Amino acid sequence: MLDIKFIRENPELVKTGIKNKNEKDTVDEILVLDKRRREILNEVEVLKAERNSVSKEIGVLKREGKDATEIMSRMKSVSEKIKGLDAELRETEEKLNEKMLWVPNLPHESVPVGKDENDNIEVRRWEPDGFVYEKDFELKDHLELGKKLGILDFDRGAKITGSGFPVYVGKGAALERALINFMLDLHIQKHGYTEVIPPLLVNRDSMVGTGQIPKMEDDMYQIPKDELYAIPTAEVPITNLHRNEILNEDEVPKKYVGYTACFRREAGSYGKDSKGFLRVHQFNKVEMVKIVKTEDSYDELEKITNDAEDILKELNIPYRVLMLCTGDLSFSAAKCYDIETWSPAENKWLEASSCSNFETFQARRLNLRYRSKEDKKVHLLSTLNGSGLATSRLMVSLLENYQTPDGKVIVPKALHKYTGFTVIG
RNA sequence: GGAGAGGUGGCAGAGUGGUUGAAUGCGGCGGUCUUGAAAACCGUUGACGGUGCAAGCUGUCCGGGGGUUCGAAUCCCUCCCUCUCCGCCA
Numbered sequence: 001m002l003d004i005k006f007i008r009e010n011p012e013l014v015k016t017g018i019k020n021k022n023e024k025d026t027v028d029e030i031l032v033l034d035k036r037r038r039e040i041l042n043e044v045e046v047l048k049a050e051r052n053s054v055s056k057e058i059g060v061l062k063r064e065g066k067d068a069t070e071i072m073s074r075m076k077s078v079s080e081k082i083k084g085l086d087a088e089l090r091e092t093e094e095k096l097n098e099k100m101l102w103v104p105n106l107p108h109e110s111v112p113v114g115k116d117e118n119d120n121i122e123v124r125r126w127e128p129d130g131f132v133y134e135k136d137f138e139l140k141d142h143l144e145l146g147k148k149l150g151i152l153d154f155d156r157g158a159k160i161t162g163s164g165f166p167v168y169v170g171k172g173a174a175l176e177r178a179l180i181n182f183m184l185d186l187h188i189q190k191h192g193y194t195e196v197i198p199p200l201l202v203n204r205d206s207m208v209g210t211g212q213i214p215k216m217e218d219d220m221y222q223i224p225k226d227e228l229y230a231i232p233t234a235e236v237p238i239t240n241l242h243r244n245e246i247l248n249e250d251e252v253p254k255k256y257v258g259y260t261a262c263f264r265r266e267a268g269s270y271g272k273d274s275k276g277f278l279r280v281h282q283f284n285k286v287e288m289v290k291i292v293k294t295e296d297s298y299d300e301l302e303k304i305t306n307d308a309e310d311i312l313k314e315l316n317i318p319y320r321v322l323m324l325c326t327g328d329l330s331f332s333a334a335k336c337y338d339i340e341t342w343s344p345a346e347n348k349w350l351e352a353s354s355c356s357n358f359e360t361f362q363a364r365r366l367n368l369r370y371r372s373k374e375d376k377k378v379h380l381l382s383t384l385n386g387s388g389l390a391t392s393r394l395m396v397s398l399l400e401n402y403q404t405p406d407g408k409v410i411v412p413k414a415l416h417k418y419t420g421f422t423v424i425g
Numbered sequence: 426g427g428a429g430a431g432g433u434g435g436c437a438g439a440g441u442g443g444u445u446g447a448a449u450g451c452g453g454c455g456g457u458c459u460u461g462a463a464a465a466c467c468g469u470u471g472a473c474g475g476u477g478c479a480a481g482c483u484g485u486c487c488g489g490g491g492g493u494u495c496g497a498a499u500c501c502c503u504c505c506c507u508c509u510c511c512g513c514c515a
Binding site: 037038042045046048051052054055056057059060062063068071072073074075076078079246367369376378 | 471
């Protein structure tokens, strides 16, 4: 959520940001509601002040045994007026709040203006020493490898649940588990994050807090009976850890890392990159979340991106980092780097991580603040998160890059101590 | 799922419907004392909104929402959460 005062004072700036993000511009409607809200507020507060003081007088009169019927009946009509204005105020505030929840975060000034993913900018690329993009043997894709090696079973997953719910079998399951543990350990031990295992189901307030709702509501799996939602990313429960809290300055920054399964309906995306792991409804992800002072947030964005890249360097998997343009930026993000891993069989780059700075956008929805030692006041914090990483696309790149001409898959060295075996097949 | 108890300021814990934003204690902050610290003593101590250049004035908030009343932390309705017991179950 943006600051209503900021919108009031910089409507054109906000409109430009919304336009660059390809979102719906509701600024004018918001300004009208905001103005109306303040008008009612001014009117009703005068009446409430009167009611408060006169009610006290009535108390005094009654204690002295004096008659107060006349003054009471006068106050009754004041009270009725207040009731009417309060109702109008509530209605206006509800409308305003609803509109405010639909206003996206504004892109940071360093973000290139662009229409869609084609306008994203590659900021760097990394390959292992001696890496070649053109292999000298016939490559199998991850589906074929998974099937031939008996480590991935998409068909039975579809039988049990539906398409997009993969089953990992034998060494496939062990490899998945190894990846998760490897990534967690690296972030905990080398990068200094604190591990959390959060709930996989969250309430509506949590989803609103991080900005998935209202915009992405149809992309969530819902449990209507209990008014809960399956998390699309660990970002939601972890960022919500400190919702409605005022942290001490020395508790900041908070750095969390957590592994969770993630659930996404991916409504309306059928037919596009849909085979195997390229698009799934349930996948595993290790997620990093940072809660920091706003002035530090852009340094922290670079760091969190580097932390994610570290995983791929350790695994020796080629990747590139993109700076997303305004049009490809998610609803809540001010700036975002995507990390894409190389898939030789698909002959393309696959998004395996997204590292974003939300500045105070989520914190304002979350009511997440800290008390400054310097001025003793409370200030909004800033939140960031980065996948570190999602295993599904990573698994694609891993299997395809580490395959041998005779159809086996070598296990990356960094995972040996987690898998206990060095080759699959 | 059934029965009961309870949700008040950072924490603990009072609060006959009427100067209660809320006693008291702890904690925090500032000060006195001290070479320094502790102890003791004194003072101070919420968030959010409106208005104003500011000082200030003002409104809201005692789990969430709604209601009764001139006036609600206190009464009523409803939802949520926590705890205890019973039942069911991984």
